[in-house]
Amino acid sequence: MMLGVCYYPEHWPESMWQQDAQEMRQLGLQYVRIGEFAWSRIETCDGEYSFEWLDRAIETLANEGLQVIMCTPTATPPKWLIDKYPDILPVDIKTGTTRGFGSRRHYDFSSENYFREAMRISTVIAERYGKHPSVCGWQTDNEIACHDTTHSGSLVAKLAFQQWCKDYYQNDVEKLNTAWGNVFWSMEYQNFEQIELPILAVTETNPAHQLAYRRFSSDQVVKFHDAMVDIIRTHAPNRFVTHNFIPLVDTQTDNFALAKNLDFVSYDNYPLGRSDMFFKHMPAEQFKPYMRTGHPDFSSYSFDQSRGVSNKNFWVMEQQPGPVNWAHHNPRPEKGMVRLWSWQAFAHGADCVCYFRWRQVPFAQEQMHAGIKRNDNSKAAAWAEVEQMRDELAKVDFTISDPVQAKVAIVTGANSQWVTEIERQGDSYNHQRVEFAYYSALRQLGLAVDFVSVDHDLTPYALVVAPCLPIVPQAFVDKCQQAKVHLVIGPRSGSKTDELSLVPTLAPGVFQALVPVRVLSTETIRPDCSEVLHFNGAKFESQCWREELELADGVNVVATYHDGNPAVARHQNTSYVATLTCDIFLLEYFKTLATELDLTILTLPKDVRVVQRGQYTYLFNYAGYPQTVPSELQGQYVLGSASLAAYDVAIVKLA
């Protein structure tokens, strides 16, 4: 388990580099990521390269024993390139306006000119540093797809989409018309050149059309990214290649596909900025206790997802060290939280945590974003916590290959998100919130959770949960049967064909082989009009999304609606939850189920979380006051103790 930092030598006078490198080493940092926004300094104008400064910067870092992670600078094409090829600029799909130069990510994944130029600069840099002894690995681009850049409404995007459709539907436009149901509103095409992007129409466009466009856009990102990975691999043998992902729901890309050719996934972890946005409608009394910590399950939700995408350990490439600049409100972390988040990353499968950034930059867009050092070169609040990490990491005997071993898996994937974003049906359905609610309930019980795709091996698991899985391959059903897992399916699951049509046998479609129920009707209701949900003799809440179930003989009723109709049904080892619920129901429901499945659950104090990785169990106290962990967690404490201080961490080798 290692530490690193993000560094921008081009932002600082060369006279500061030497001291920076020395201090990094002293702070216990091993990795330094550089270069991802430096195109205008590397190629100052068309074809004129300037590498000497970068050579010297790497040299300076290397001299202190630091390992460099080099980036391709393609997230920020310089002005001269934009002026040469204006079709690089993407087009806003909500307005049709060109999105101009002046910030970052101003490129269209469908621009052939940009594709060629991006690969050219990647090649030039990979050629120069690919075999550099101090460049140990590579990061592609930067936070690909952020700022809603996966989708573009440009002419080049339209032409590429037409070609994609031609390929996808084997040059048979009738196949496309049928697959999409274009007859519905006389939307039939006679040839592929007629196909429009599903944007800026009079009213809602065809959901199948939208889904195809999302798949196309995702494929464009993956194609761009894969080509870059290939270039790096060609010129940088035996170096790792990774990418710093934003939260997976925000990429609008199939992250499993995007991560496929990477050595591992990296994640940029900003718990406070993200919490401010994710929980912005949360009442103050609920939000305030977490405003400087993030929700106890929020960071680990991203960590577990990052681990899941490539089914192996991951890195945190950017770890928030203090207040950021881009959320609606940007609080400072409570003292101790930078350490807590770092340990939590390791506990959930990180092999390295890099802090963003070394020093707060005094100019431009992110000047209010904290660093480990302040812009006057003094040490910021995070400094001492990184020092503590350095010292604590040295004290504990880790094995880097230690896995997180989960008996519970949550099935996720781009299709589920896309289908539910395209087909709102009720404004209050939010795929991410549903998934998070299920995840948080499991985590509160102390259960480790893997995120898996429908293609994943299910045999390691006792419990597989699909909070929302509208499109289901038959193979997934087969695997569930073979793996003998208990499967819990949330509402909407199995309801759609691969082309976003209704399944012909009613929902849950192919899942009916596991749980013979039929969804007779689906309704959505206002979030403030919840109704009673009966379970285990107690009252909970049915909310927002409610399905009417017909049960085959032998199917058991687990929970019922206010009117006595079944809300949760079960057949053998498959359960179908036909409604969204309050969080407390999920907690009680999974407590009951885990007990039955002989999964070890814990009764944890509120805001304490526990996870096991390898031989160690990690304990985290998100509360602002001391708490004592339950007696099951006794053993040899290699860090801290069973009495956790506020915002504290402990590590125990269980007895």
Place this chain on the structure above:
Amino acid sequence: MMLGVCYYPEHWPESMWQQDAQEMRQLGLQYVRIGEFAWSRIETCDGEYSFEWLDRAIETLANEGLQVIMCTPTATPPKWLIDKYPDILPVDIKTGTTRGFGSRRHYDFSSENYFREAMRISTVIAERYGKHPSVCGWQTDNEIACHDTTHSGSLVAKLAFQQWCKDYYQNDVEKLNTAWGNVFWSMEYQNFEQIELPILAVTETNPAHQLAYRRFSSDQVVKFHDAMVDIIRTHAPNRFVTHNFIPLVDTQTDNFALAKNLDFVSYDNYPLGRSDMFFKHMPAEQFKPYMRTGHPDFSSYSFDQSRGVSNKNFWVMEQQPGPVNWAHHNPRPEKGMVRLWSWQAFAHGADCVCYFRWRQVPFAQEQMHAGIKRNDNSKAAAWAEVEQMRDELAKVDFTISDPVQAKVAIVTGANSQWVTEIERQGDSYNHQRVEFAYYSALRQLGLAVDFVSVDHDLTPYALVVAPCLPIVPQAFVDKCQQAKVHLVIGPRSGSKTDELSLVPTLAPGVFQALVPVRVLSTETIRPDCSEVLHFNGAKFESQCWREELELADGVNVVATYHDGNPAVARHQNTSYVATLTCDIFLLEYFKTLATELDLTILTLPKDVRVVQRGQYTYLFNYAGYPQTVPSELQGQYVLGSASLAAYDVAIVKLA
């Protein structure tokens, strides 16, 4: 009283048609509407027609004795036509962006190319099926003007508007400048070719300019529609022609003009979807009891308006049979509500109720919209209720020509809506909500209500209510005087000239002949800053819109503001309400007035509604529990009884 259904043979394999037709007949359906979105199947490319499939579909229906309502398919021009004439696409008036192909209604009423092509396809279809023995009637286009398509910001719209202005102002631009008051901000035009659409300006455009643009846009819709009606009449002798209207406030068209050449008006009735949107700011505790029924006065409000537009009975062309897909939240109807809404439509003057749609379609935009059958061809929840309708209709001896006989009329019209939308003055004034509040108060008293235009004969009425009538023709005042009705005028009435200027004698302008008051000033206040309104010794609320009145001698004060000044004034048989009020005031006010006017009012249980049509009185219980109707309603019950079950209907021939 008859039943029908909307059917899309082109969405289903031909092998299913026969069984569909048979089941329709068995379900007691008599009418089947078809064809309104089938252009791409009828004319697969330019000039190549394909009618055989449609011939066979009609044949199949006819063989079961079903009557076909044929539609012109002009709501969905196919892609090849758009590509041939790109000026068909309308332009968004809020953004200036072209509204593209990919959904429906993607046409500009001012496109001469589209006008010609729409009339061509209408002619072709009318020629083919106009005299078909099983095609009993025609529907024009579909939900004309929905999705905000009356207004376009295109070049063709601008040119057509210039011509309209030239005609309207007799080719005299000074007449236009004077009428609009263009001198105000140097907005004077020197010729008609200079005239812009009143959109996308730096700040608010001239209200008179906006009103002219709305009148022009409405005229364009009517012109388009009238031409289509003429074509149908030419080729389809002795068939009825109707159109399926959306709620009248949403067309942005003068519906009285639009309906003029039709045999009758049809209405598309979606009480739950519309309620979700209309009442979206209603607190949950008020909304929740109605979330699966709609407000008790909401459907009838539309029914009475539909009857009023052409002053005769109407059809429901599309009746919601289950959850829809397009509102913010889409609950299922309570069991019994499809029947209740159907009976309520009949009770308020419908001659036929058609359900939308026969079977839930598995693909495209409306796949989550319920049908009478589910997409797996099983019978959905509404099926049994339609069966019940079939049986009940057979049991009661109706006369189709039975009228609804109302002694109360509400005056409505496009001008009133347009003026109040153009001139907000206070954000919380909403013409539809004001009108609905007046309507609901009258309905809660058991009073039948007609909606009439200012041109309507007033002699049938004892009470005429104009909740909002800013522009008043002198002829209307004359008619009020001659008819000796009691007239109640709401705030803003009589305040504007026909060109949306202030009337020279202060409001209520020409109404001063009936009630000699002067509006000295008008204020609008925040909806949360209501003040006391004194009436009949009790306290109510004055809200949002408040006018200061000066009363001539002999005018009586009926209600007063918190400061003692007059809020409601009366002179002989005309009353002027100078403020918006709470709903409960309107109830008390009309109770007092109706008593004085010897109108029979009822004291109904909450959520019970009553209306008389012909010899029968219809009773509806919108509550989820049984209620007993008052003893005045005793008589011969031909359906149900005086004890209404939850969501139940009864029909009584009063003693």
Place this chain on the structure above:
Amino acid sequence: MMLGVCYYPEHWPESMWQQDAQEMRQLGLQYVRIGEFAWSRIETCDGEYSFEWLDRAIETLANEGLQVIMCTPTATPPKWLIDKYPDILPVDIKTGTTRGFGSRRHYDFSSENYFREAMRISTVIAERYGKHPSVCGWQTDNEIACHDTTHSGSLVAKLAFQQWCKDYYQNDVEKLNTAWGNVFWSMEYQNFEQIELPILAVTETNPAHQLAYRRFSSDQVVKFHDAMVDIIRTHAPNRFVTHNFIPLVDTQTDNFALAKNLDFVSYDNYPLGRSDMFFKHMPAEQFKPYMRTGHPDFSSYSFDQSRGVSNKNFWVMEQQPGPVNWAHHNPRPEKGMVRLWSWQAFAHGADCVCYFRWRQVPFAQEQMHAGIKRNDNSKAAAWAEVEQMRDELAKVDFTISDPVQAKVAIVTGANSQWVTEIERQGDSYNHQRVEFAYYSALRQLGLAVDFVSVDHDLTPYALVVAPCLPIVPQAFVDKCQQAKVHLVIGPRSGSKTDELSLVPTLAPGVFQALVPVRVLSTETIRPDCSEVLHFNGAKFESQCWREELELADGVNVVATYHDGNPAVARHQNTSYVATLTCDIFLLEYFKTLATELDLTILTLPKDVRVVQRGQYTYLFNYAGYPQTVPSELQGQYVLGSASLAAYDVAIVKLA
């Protein structure tokens, strides 16, 4: 102290002019402003002038002894001019859409065509009326920059911005790149022709780029305006030149620069419309008492700012006389408020108050805006209050040159507003609200307040308050030291360089010479997540913006956060407030400080305000009930008495 009115002879039949003029005289009005929207009547088409009507209008007014204020009509270029030079139209920076003809202010300050044409018409009018004996002064344009017209996204604006950058950075693009920190995201330019406007980019543009664009846009407005002032001065010797400003925060222009060449500043005072918008999120129970008066400090806030901009007395060019038409809600003023606002303007340094408008106009955009007369020529509510003003002014012996003498100054300026708008950091920071909160606290203590720029002489003051001053010239620090004032600095102050970078020594930067503290970190928090602030043994609130302070030895802690850390620090006679606070804290804090500084403060009844101008002290009761002023305010009452009726005014020469 004088009265006047805004009049539009072109809106009325010439036959009414004579009676209007006579009544104006009788009402005690001395000044009549005319002509600012009359371009289309003065130049009916290109080069064809029509002045006779205007000559006659002036003659009619002059014959009654009225003095005319003539305007340049450049706020409303006529249609023929727009058609001749389409590049006059500005472009919306949020959408890229051209903002069309049809309202007003449809011109781009960077259009060279418009600049030339605007100066041409100004010259023509100034030549004709510059020496007219009855034209005593001139108003330039009208409410320059309102409707967000300072910024344009047009091509002409881009070209002018590139030239501005070239000048500002001495033709050295590297100087610009360094100043802005363009290296940050490869945003470096190679030449000035590459520079884009900082709009419509993929995400946030460079703050320094945005600041430069705001400075450029402001300079364009000032350049346009100065050229017009020069023309008037050339042709209109010995006449005053003024401009009617909108609230200073809304111009997006450096008002100190804009006012520089004017004889005095005028202000358009609409307390109710502005209050409705400024306080729109205020709960009803707080807002309702002021909905017909405005907040007691709201008008005076604008008055004091208007006086401050040119450091001399000002005019109110437009005073709201009744309900307006443009706010979200438009209540009528309480009876007495038109008089109260008028007296309050005088008390805060106005030399003349003109009412807008003479008579309510029946047509076009502002037909719902009240006048002194109604559109039927009857006398509106304000008439009697103006009569009362006329009579009261005659009774009191004023000296027009009497100054407001304040011992307290608030430092303001465009840079502060721009920096905080560009760099939100927390959504709930609002520069104007912060400044108003400080102002209101001081006013509640009876303290007179000057608004000053950083260039202002500080020697008159005992207390200088900078609620928000991110960019601080060293000279200002020097002046503070020399003037020996007590300086109170709010959060964010001193934090930025002149190019919107972080100061190298941490905030408060150059202020550290006065108060040696360092801002170690800055956080923003949700407005509903306030925390405790300890001061003087009581608990207040720390809100929204919170800075972590490090204090040098000898710096005192004045108030502390919930965690005991310093929130307000003080060193000698400089105090640093590191957080936003509740209003009641500011009141207590300034009470303590003013007492220490021997400033006379008053304990006023709620909603009573007091200000001294010259020999008189003016008392205002904003409450709807009588209140008695404290005994310190005894003396010779020249108007009213110490017992103030509701909405009443009194004037006392203190004993």
